Amino acid sequence: MTLKDQITEDMKNAMRAKEVARLGTIRLLLAAIKQREVDDRIVMDDASVIATVEKMIKQRKDSISQFEKANRDDLVAIEAAEMAILQDYLPAQLSDAEVEAAVAAAVASTGAAGPQDMGKVIGVLKGQLAGKADMGKVSGLVKAALAK
Numbered sequence: 001m002t003l004k005d006q007i008t009e010d011m012k013n014a015m016r017a018k019e020v021a022r023l024g025t026i027r028l029l030l031a032a033i034k035q036r037e038v039d040d041r042i043v044m045d046d047a048s049v050i051a052t053v054e055k056m057i058k059q060r061k062d063s064i065s066q067f068e069k070a071n072r073d074d075l076v077a078i079e080a081a082e083m084a085i086l087q088d089y090l091p092a093q094l095s096d097a098e099v100e101a102a103v104a105a106a107v108a109s110t111g112a113a114g115p116q117d118m119g120k121v122i123g124v125l126k127g128q129l130a131g132k133a134d135m136g137k138v139s140g141l142v143k144a145a146l147a148k
Contacts, residue, residue, distance in 0.1 A: 002046055067079065099129065
């Protein structure tokens with residue numbers, strides 16, 4: 001079963017269980033998937049669906065930070081709940097030690113010598129860690145590793 005099929009099944013289960021918040025979030029996700037399929041005239045595979053989920057999670061994080069600045073705790077709670085539902089569709093996240101090991105291996109394999117080689121290292125890591133680690137955090141680790 002593909003990830004897209006799993007999301008559709010989860011939507012049906014949320015409808016049966018009358019889970020309004022979960023149903024709304026899943027419908028938003030399916031709408032984003034279908035919109036991209038129509039716009040790009042493709043059928044999305046699991047990697048593309050994961051990229052869409054990551055994009056939606058990033059949007060929720062940005063919204064949460066803005067709502068916190070505006071002292072809108074009610075909206076922060078809604079966005080956090082949606083983000084938790086979306087995170088169920090991401091693969092298992094790697095531990096900090098695993099991410100640091102991957103960064104060290106990528107720096108060694110690319111022969112990166114300084115901050116100017118950051119793009120090469122990130123390019124290698126993006127394929128390996130997509131969906132499994134927060135790429136913003138990975139970027140910080142790469143920058144620290146190359147600054148040494």
